[in-house]
Amino acid sequence: QVHLAESGGGLVQPGGSLRLSCAASGVTVSMYAMGWFRQTPGKERELIGVIRSSGGITFYIESVKGRFTISRDNAKNTVYLQMNNLKLEDTAVYYCAAGRNMNPRATRDFGSWGQGTQVTVSS
DSSP states (O other), X not given: OOEEEEEOOEEEOTTOOEEEEEEEESSOGGGSEEEEEEXXXXXOOEEEEEEOTTSOEEEOOGGGTTTEEEEEEXXXXXXXXXXXXXXXXXXXXXXXXXESOSSOOSGGGOOEEOOOEEEEEOO
């Protein structure tokens, strides 16, 4: 049984940083495409970026490029989303997900999901 658990969310001021973690069990993160998504009320869940089994990383949201990074600790079976220079518009619930499609573009490409963690950027 796959279980993904996000942590690290919280309240941060604009310009601050947070690191989200996604601890996995029942799935080996180095063998899957691990994605980070975010969702705000009334909007669809959007794919921020993905780290593939090869270690290749792609970001899909232009506004986070240069501010967010994705990494993976195979020994801990955990994926991270480092978020720097946070902006008000980064406020959302952040989710991690696992899938077998190495070129994912949407929620349908992922079969397992975490419960989400709230990130609030506010002064």
